Amino acid sequence: MRLPKGWLLGLTVVVLADLLIGYLTVESLNSFTGAHSHLPISSFFVDSAGLAPAVAGSLLAAVLVAFAGAFVLWLWRYSPEAISKHLGIGRSEDKIALDLSATPENELAKFTPEAIAKFLGVTRTPKTPVAERAANPQRGAMKVGELQLAENTETKPFVEVVQLEEYPLKIYAAVTKEEGREGYTYAVIEPSLSAAEKVRLADLKKLLVDELDVDLRSIQTPDKAERYLSTKMRELAKKYGYKIQPPAMTKLLYYLNRDFIHLGKIEPLMRDKLIEDISCDGAGIPIYIWYRDYESIPTNIVFETDDELDTYVSKLAYSAGKHVSLAEPIVDASLPDGSRLHLTFGKEVTQKGSTFTIRKFRTDPLTIVDLIRYNTLSSDVAAYLWYLIEKKLALLIAGGTASGKTTTLNALSMFIEPGEKIVSVEDTPELNLPHENWIQSVTRGVGTPGEITMFDLLKASLRQRPDVIIVGEVRGEEAFTLLQSIATGHGGLGTIHADSVEATINRLTTEPMNIPRSLVGTTLDCIVMQLKLRLSDRSVRRVVAVTEVVGHDRRTDEIILNDAFNWDPVGDRFAFTGRSKLFDKITQKYGTRPEEIRRDIDGRRVFLDWMAAKNIRGHTEVSNQVREFYAGPYAVINKARVELEGLKA
Numbered sequence: 198m199r200l201p202k203g204w205l206l207g208l209t210v211v212v213l214a215d216l217l218i219g220y221l222t223v224e225s226l227n228s229f230t231g232a233h234s235h236l237p238i239s240s241f242f243v244d245s246a247g248l249a250p251a252v253a254g255s256l257l258a259a260v261l262v263a264f265a266g267a268f269v270l271w272l273w274r275y276s277p278e279a280i281s282k283h284l285g286i287g288r289s290e291d292k293i294a295l296d297l298s299a300t301p302e303n304e305l306a307k308f309t310p311e312a313i314a315k316f317l318g319v320t321r322t323p324k325t326p327v328a329e330r331a332a333n334p335q336r337g338a339m340k341v342g343e344l345q346l347a348e349n350t351e352t353k354p355f356v357e358v359v360q361l362e363e364y365p366l367k368i369y370a371a372v373t374k375e376e377g378r379e380g381y382t383y384a385v386i387e388p389s390l391s392a393a394e395k396v397r398l399a400d401l402k403k404l405l406v407d408e409l410d411v412d413l414r415s416i417q418t419p420d421k422a423e424r425y426l427s428t429k430m431r432e433l434a435k436k437y438g439y440k441i442q443p444p445a446m447t448k449l450l451y452y453l454n455r456d457f458i459h460l461g462k463i464e465p466l467m468r469d470k471l472i473e474d475i476s477c478d479g480a481g482i483p484i485y486i487w488y489r490d491y492e493s494i495p496t497n498i499v500f501e502t503d504d505e506l507d508t509y510v511s512k513l514a515y516s517a518g519k520h521v522s523l524a525e526p527i528v529d530a531s532l533p534d535g536s537r538l539h540l541t542f543g544k545e546v547t548q549k550g551s552t553f554t555i556r557k558f559r560t561d562p563l564t565i566v567d568l569i570r571y572n573t574l575s576s577d578v579a580a581y582l583w584y585l586i587e588k589k590l591a592l593l594i595a596g597g598t599a600s601g602k603t604t605t606l607n608a609l610s611m612f613i614e615p616g617e618k619i620v621s622v623e624d625t626p627e628l629n630l631p632h633e634n635w636i637q638s639v640t641r642g643v644g645t646p647g648e649i650t651m652f653d654l655l656k657a658s659l660r661q662r663p664d665v666i667i668v669g670e671v672r673g674e675e676a677f678t679l680l681q682s683i684a685t686g687h688g689g690l691g692t693i694h695a696d697s698v699e700a701t702i703n704r705l706t707t708e709p710m711n712i713p714r715s716l717v718g719t720t721l722d723c724i725v726m727q728l729k730l731r732l733s734d735r736s737v738r739r740v741v742a743v744t745e746v747v748g749h750d751r752r753t754d755e756i757i758l759n760d761a762f763n764w765d766p767v768g769d770r771f772a773f774t775g776r777s778k779l780f781d782k783i784t785q786k787y788g789t790r791p792e793e794i795r796r797d798i799d800g801r802r803v804f805l806d807w808m809a810a811k812n813i814r815g816h817t818e819v820s821n822q823v824r825e826f827y828a829g830p831y832a833v834i835n836k837a838r839v840e841l842e843g844l845k846a
């Protein structure tokens with residue numbers, strides 16, 4: 198028998214229920230007729246007055262039990278998991294259906310040079326130079342040799358092959374360089390499907406669209422959604438009689454998960470930590486990525502038709518909780534993982550059709566230690582900026598698109614003393630701070646009825662008595678309010694889009710911000726100018742100047758500036774100019790003597806150098822160290838100094 202336990206239990210229940218109902222029936226009939234009021238169970242079958250009613254009662258009970266049994270069988274058939282879960286017995290097939298640990302194929306073994314070259318559609322070019330760049334050790338990139346491509350073979354289209362994580366199947370990304378073609382290409386290598394598997398996948402997709410009874414995105418976590426989809430898919434396969442072997446099942450599930458729960462074709466790109474931006478300029482054009490080591494390069498992912506892209510873009514908007522249409526063809530939003538999304542729909546505003554750009558969110562954001570190690574700024578510059586933030590001066594980080602303004606803002610904000618009240622105001626939530634006492638406010642529906650703008654949020658924030666106000670990106674009328682609130686003693690931080698210090702002042706003092714020059718000169722304290730530039734053929738991000746805003750000359754209406762640090766592109770170094778007017782301001786505000794200020798800044802520099810030397814770089818680690826620092830700065834600095842000297846010796 199298939200399920201002896203289940204049947205045995207069912208049979209026992211039926212017999213017991215039958216006996217019980219029969220007994221109760223006899224008992225009640227007898228008491229009604231006055232024959233015997235309390236029959237012992239052994240005697241009621243021989244009791245002449247009770248025998249007939251006992252038979253009748255038993256028959257009635259049998260009918261009832263048969264109905265109940267039929268109901269249970271019905272339930273059993275239509276929801277096997279629910280029943281087996283409740284009874285804790287389960288059917289053997291259901292156990293297979295719920296077993297998610299199907300052994301994945303070792304896809305890697307199939308990656309012969311020929312197979313990969315064929316997959317990528319690249320021609321094998323004899324005797325081309327081997328991989329030109331070292332694999333990136335940070336993310337366990339495989340050298341081409343590990344795929345047995347480099348040794349004794351003439352196939353060298355790959356520069357680097359990386360295994361992307363978190364899949365039940367092995368998914369790879371390869372950077373390729375083809376002979377006779379400019380630049381690199383990024384190729385996603387996913388499991389290949391046979392023609393029959395492709396048909397099966399399409400069928401299953403159709404069935405799932407019809408039969409899914411919950412919105413997968415409403416399931417709390419992607420893991421749970423994947424489990425649900427797996428069960429559902431196996432149920433459908435059974436219901437429609439599809440025989441799918443476990444290896445194919447794993448592959449089909451990969452594609453179903455990718456398309457129903459995650460972001461579809463571009464999902465592998467979302468999993469590669471070295472990709473900063475993903476952009477699609479239209480149908481038929483490869484998706485481009487901004488890749489840490491190779492900058493802007495095309496991928497092997499393409500949305501073939503306008504229809505496919507339009508549908509995809511609508512789905513992206515939906516994933517971000519927004520709606521896009523020809524009437525409202527531009528959407529700015531955040532994806533569930535925190536990535537920033539900008540998209541346009543159809544040919545209304547973009548000639549080549551729908552487009553999208555994703556600025557990927559880093560779950561492990563860059564910290565000040567990363568920025569020091571990348572030489573985006575020096576520990577001197579970081580210590581100086583830390584001190585200004587600690588003393589609640591107002592800083593703006595200025596720079597071009599993707600110059601790393603928000604990243605630097607986030608890294609510097611970690612210096613805000615733990616416990617201080619922070620209110621941040623952003624269009625899309627990008628900040629990621631360790632502070633508990635932090636209200637993160639985000640605008641809503643800007644440009645639509647019922648909108649809540651940065652200006653509204655900033656006004657509201659002033660009523661929340663913040664110690665520090667952070668404005669994600671200053672661009673409109675909120676700038677005036679920000680500077681006014683700084684003038685009334687709040688600390689203020691923000692970013693602004695501008696390519697130079699002069700351009701920053703210009704933006705602040707002209708439409709639409711229109712802040713009087715006198716207010717800028719007297720309230721803003723410092724502009725941190727950060728650029729993305731090319732240095733010996735590499736793209737780097739550098740804080741090229743730290744400019745103090747010293748005051749306002751009433752006669753000439755000029756804002757007086759002073760460069761505290763400059764960056765020297767020749768030596769790729771940062772140099773203190775030897776002048777800081779803000780030290781005077783701090784002395785006036787807090788009574789701290791200039792030599793104390795220098796000593797305190799130097800202490801912070803030592804502490805930062807120590808963290809960099811010890812490779813304390815994670816978001817949590819750095820924030821814990823900063824907290825310890827605030828709890829007892831001198832002890833921490835002394836310890837850091839001693840250890841640093843020990844490391845140098």
Ligand SMILES: Nc1ncnc2c1ncn2[C@@H]1O[C@H](COP(=O)(O)OP(=O)(O)OP(=O)(O)O)[C@@H](O)[C@H]1O
Nearest residue numbers: 473568571573597598599600601602603604605738
């Ligand atoms: N100093 C840095 N070194 C290396 N990568 C960086 C650095 N700063 C930022 N990045 C990376 O660059 C990308 C853009 O960073 P970020 O969002 O901070 O730029 P942004 O100037 O705020 O851009 P936008 O103008 O679009 O707001 C991110 O992927 C980030 O991880």
Ligand SMILES: [Mg+2]
Nearest residue numbers: 602603670692
């Ligand atoms: Mg930004």
